[in-house]
Amino acid sequence: MRLLFVTSEIFPLIKTGGLADVSGALPAALTATGVDVQILLPAYRGILAQCDSPQHLGSLQAFHDIRCDIYQTTLPGTRIPLLLIDDLALYDRYGGPYNHPIYGDWQDNPLRFGLLSKVAAMLSVPNMLQSWLPDIVHCNDWQTGLAPYYLKQMGSMAKSVFSIHNLAFQGNFHADWRYRLTLNEEDFQPAGYEFYGHLSFMKAGLYYADALSTVSPTYAREIQTEHFGFGFQGLLQHRAHDLTGILNGIDTDVWNPSTDPYLPNNYDEKTLASKKNVKKALQVELGLQPLASAPLLGVVSRLTHQKGLDMLVEIAHELLATGCQLAVLGSGEPALEQEYLALMQQYPGQVSVTIGYNEPLSHRIMAGTDIFVMPSRFEPCGLNQMYGLRYGTIPVVANTGGLADSVQGGVVPDKGLLPTNMTGLVMPENNPWTLLVTLRQALQIYANSRQWKQLQKQAMQRDVSWKTSAQHYLEMYQKLLNV
Missing domain, CATH: 3.40.50.2000 (Glycogen Phosphorylase B;)
Known part of the structure; x- marks a missing residue:
């Protein structure tokens, strides 16, 4: 043929x-x-x-x-x-x-x-x-x-x-x-x-x-x-x-945490502890406080209404009050770019915003962050959520298009193991309040090291090739x- x-x-x-x-x-x-x-x-x-x-x-x-x-x-x-x-x-x-x-x-x-x-x-x-x-x-x-x-x-x-x-x-x-x-x-x-x-x-x-x-x-x-x-x-x-x-x-040769040349340390699902080194190096690179305990959220995206990133700005103050950090890479609507840059000025050491396109940095954000945020209003497929799965960076996504097809959510128990098919968190509705609630749920799982490690391994085992x-x-x- x-x-x-x-x-x-x-x-x-x-x-x-x-x-x-x-x-x-x-x-x-x-x-x-x-x-x-x-x-x-x-x-x-x-x-x-x-x-x-x-x-x-x-x-x-x-x-x-x-x-x-x-x-x-x-x-x-x-x-x-x-x-x-x-x-x-x-x-x-x-x-x-x-x-x-x-x-x-x-x-x-x-x-x-x-x-x-x-x-x-x-x-x-x-x-x-x-x-x-x-x-x-x-x-x-x-x-x-x-x-x-x-x-x-x-x-x-x-x-x-x-x-x-x-x-x-x-x-x-x-x-x-x-x-x-x-x-x-x-x-x-x-x-x-x-x-x-x-x-x-x-x-x-x-x-x-x-x-x-x-x-x-x-x-x-x-x-x-x-x-x-x-x-x-x-x-x-x-x-x-x-x-x-x-x-x-996705191209699993290009997007492979065990061989990625853009990372200071490589890792796989058996050596997940090395991911912490990538996180610390990223925090230093982006001028964030190098706190291992602080959950680091990542965004690599066009900064547009379609991508739902205006909703993330809207809830940013409540979210950052939990002590988490935020690393953003992207460009798009000038007004939204300015809102994110203002957020970085308001939260020095806690928020990093890089305007533009940077392939090596996108790999380091994908590997060095803990949670990847994709609240798109519509998303034909999306690839970043699959990069997140591959790198053990848990995607929080909207219930639309390819996000719904590639990320499996689940009911999270207070204690014990997560559902064995769960690979991320899916927003049941698409609005700022639901995004905040879903991110808080992700942070709750992050605080339970046993559940978090289970979720990371289940994400990394999903076939995204x-x-x-x-x-x-x-x-x-x-x-x-x-x-």
Whole structure:
């Protein structure tokens, strides 16, 4: 089975969020099952230089005024072929893959990601660059949403899968972009790529793909409701028989406390005592009081309303009055960033806030904290709670999406052992008061060393690898190809 995996970001080359982690790990897991995978990615600034001996395959006339170069290399750390779309005017820019560091989204994003989608389709029909043709084109999020449309427009024999990583980000643009992107006029309608008068990349993916997937079974059900569907619930209900929810895994080689190079000490479930050394080093690094007895709570996240982190600020004073500490890493809404920075000033030595993205520090926070806080209002899958499980850092999560599918709560007895299937704490409702009550319950378990050690071991024993998830994807592909 030949698979073209199309993505707008991939670890370790370019990352803004969980999509990069999935794109970096899932193709490797699929390769291990025998799938012949190639990955397609835009060559953002500096990416060609990060890759080993990129080979120029040739160029493609994607649109009447755009001819782009295609390079082939391998994804660093693997033998998986990586195809890079090189167009200096569109991709060689200072800033992130989607936006300018100051002025927001790039105004020509429709063209930048329309090109990604068009090239995916062009590589799926006979071409001059390579004889390899995919059986399946696996597209990810709105940035690749036009690829299933172009596949049908060009008469490709390949089947398409469109994966929804977050339905809230839709790629909706002015309708006039359909001319520049050579979309058929008659398809600009509700039974097509039109969405409330706009050209919608997400709508095109949802409407034209042969199969749909999303990143957890619970989220697959949630997005068919008005509350989580963001206007697409009717279409998703109509296509429910084509929609599969598959829980993400994590790269257990990259996220492994026993080998993690970013940690001052390594540990596993048999040497959990060494986790205390990581905690102390983290406290010193972040300017927190190095108190072994103080429960240390961690957050690594976008600081947004979706992630529920405004609720954590709201209860922070009551929470910190218990003597616990808080370490936050992330960036997002400016007002929320300022609230967290103000909290750090108010509680010196007890609260640390680092604004920005820092991969090594994210590993140390994941390993050095005791409790990981994820009160998301919606969370398609989430990966940090699984990193927490892997590192024996107990997740406290909302009862939504992939958080509900990956973390098992339970009734906590005052004394004695916890339920044997319990791996974390799940908020029964999503509001500040419930978050405070659930965190206090976690702190209560922390105070009982026997229960806490049991919970840590049960969390670390949960299988969060890609192995099972990749098998589910393989079954979906086989069903699509009638294998």
